[in-house]
Amino acid sequence: MPVLTIDGPSGSGKGTISRLVARRLEWHYLDSGALYRAIGVAAGWGDIDLGDPAALVRCTFDTRIDFREHDGDLRVLVNGTDATDELRTETAGAAASAIAAIPEVRAALKDRQRAFRRLPGLVADGRDMGTVIFPDAAHKVFLTASAEERAERRYKQLNDKGVSVTFAGLLREILARDARDASRAVAPLRPAEDAVTIDTTGVAIDEVVTRVLGLMAP
Numbered sequence: 605m606p607v608l609t610i611d612g613p614s615g616s617g618k619g620t621i622s623r624l625v626a627r628r629l630e631w632h633y634l635d636s637g638a639l640y641r642a643i644g645v646a647a648g649w650g651d652i653d654l655g656d657p658a659a660l661v662r663c664t665f666d667t668r669i670d671f672r673e674h675d676g677d678l679r680v681l682v683n684g685t686d687a688t689d690e691l692r693t694e695t696a697g698a699a700a701s702a703i704a705a706i707p708e709v710r711a712a713l714k715d716r717q718r719a720f721r722r723l724p725g726l727v728a729d730g731r732d733m734g735t736v737i738f739p740d741a742a743h744k745v746f747l748t749a750s751a752e753e754r755a756e757r758r759y760k761q762l763n764d765k766g767v768s769v770t771f772a773g774l775l776r777e778i779l780a781r782d783a784r785d786a787s788r789a790v791a792p793l794r795p796a797e798d799a800v801t802i803d804t805t806g807v808a809i810d811e812v813v814t815r816v817l818g819l820m821a822p
């Protein structure tokens with residue numbers, strides 16, 4: 605069953621590009637970061653300390669996560685409650701990044717991620733899609749962009765939503781998240797050996813989509 609993996613750091617455009625490519629190919633889509641974010645949100649709801657790995661592992665097993673298509677939008681339900689907006693906050697991202705460093709949490713999410721592999725194909729975005737979850741994927745992409753451009757993208761995205769943030773604060777968070785995701789012992793953020801890296805700094809979204817689809821052409 606064909607899989608295209610798109611990995612990369614925060615703000616590199618994985619989610620945007622994966623969704624567009626999946627739509628063009630009419631393939632399924634897995635937003636693996638949403639799973640880690642959902643555990644972070646569920647832990648917050650349950651007052652679970654992010655420094656308590658055993659409780660976080662229990663929380664991972666106990667949390668139901670469902671994806672629903674609604675008006676062309678992908679909604680994420682955590683234990684039956686629509687948590688899509690809460691999932692996208694920087695707080696949820698930072699919690700997800702911390703939780704994602706716990707090996708037992710990663711192990712508990714492995715099969716849930718692999719279950720998304722269905723015909724006619726899957727586009728999977730995350731940090732370890734090409735290295736750990738779908739090492740046999742036929743197509744692997746690693747997206748990058750300078751930290752400044754990624755912070756600028758996030759700044760615009762949050763500003764458009766009316767969320768008050770500073771560029772300097774976002775840049776700091778992005779650099780901290782990059783460092784944590786890349787330095788953890790298990791499944792660190794890195795390109796698979798057989799991935800094609802695309803630097804998207806200054807490259808328009810449509811052009812990145814065209815390049816990814818071009819890599820898949822027979």
Ligand SMILES: Nc1ncnc2c1ncn2[C@@H]1O[C@H](COP(=O)(O)OP(=O)(O)OP(=O)(O)O)[C@@H](O)[C@H]1O
Pocket residue numbers: 612613614615616617618619620621637697757758761804807808809812
């Ligand atoms: N090539 C690009 N040029 C300009 N803006 C882009 C590009 N790719 C994505 N963006 C914009 O950058 C923002 C972040 O993109 P996106 O959420 O897809 O990144 P991500 O890598 O999935 O981030 P995260 O890992 O934090 O979820 C969005 O507002 C998106 O529209």
Ligand SMILES: Nc1ccn([C@H]2C[C@H](O)[C@@H](COP(=O)(O)O)O2)c(=O)n1
Pocket residue numbers: 614636637638640641697700701704705729730731732733781785
């Ligand atoms: N395959 C994945 C996906 C996500 N994570 C962790 C690391 C990220 O900082 C955090 C949030 O992911 P995002 O929604 O920003 O893609 O979740 C991971 O370790 N592995």
